[in-house]
Amino acid sequence: MKRRAGSRGPGILAAALCLVLPAFMAAAPAFSHGVGYRRSQKQPVALEFYYSTGEVMAYTEVKVYSPDDRVSSYQSGLTDEFGRYSFVPGTEGEWRMVVSDTEGHRAEAVIPVSEAKSPDGAQVTLESSFPRGSELYIRALLGTSVLFNVASFVTVLRRKAAEKCT
Numbered sequence: 001m002k003r004r005a006g007s008r009g010p011g012i013l014a015a016a017l018c019l020v021l022p023a024f025m026a027a028a029p030a031f032s033h034g035v036g037y038r039r040s041q042k043q044p045v046a047l048e049f050y051y052s053t054g055e056v057m058a059y060t061e062v063k064v065y066s067p068d069d070r071v072s073s074y075q076s077g078l079t080d081e082f083g084r085y086s087f088v089p090g091t092e093g094e095w096r097m098v099v100s101d102t103e104g105h106r107a108e109a110v111i112p113v114s115e116a117k118s119p120d121g122a123q124v125t126l127e128s129s130f131p132r133g134s135e136l137y138i139r140a141l142l143g144t145s146v147l148f149n150v151a152s153f154v155t156v157l158r159r160k161a162a163e164k165c166t
Helices: 010-031 134-165
Strands: 046-050 059-064 076-077 084-087 092-101 104-113 121-126
Touching: 046 076, 046 092, 046 104, 076 084
Parallel strands: none
Antiparallel strands: 046 084, 059 076, 059 092, 092 104, 104 121
């Protein structure tokens, strides 16, 4: 049986495997690790975000800022289909949660977090970022604005029609 020129044969391949394979086998435990989970004993902060119409802000971008860093977000993600988002605060202080959609709507909640004396973990006091009773005023203002804009549009149309007739 003739060998082709430049062929080194199976001896070199076998020798290379004998040298390299043990190195990979020895390194395998260093690259592998297990995973697990446990139930956290810390209390999460969960908020629901909604528009002034009552519609939930589903799948909307959320950024959470810690009391220690007002620039870089501590956590970010999306609200769920019900407009809810939750996180577990790492320290005491005033946490900020900012929700903004692609249409320019934005809500900001300030959540004071203080350590509780009970074994339940963090006690969270929530404050609404939407002033109580202002919903009616905002709706009345929006309704008045719509009526004013419709009346202005009709007036402009009548003037243009009158100009065409003369």
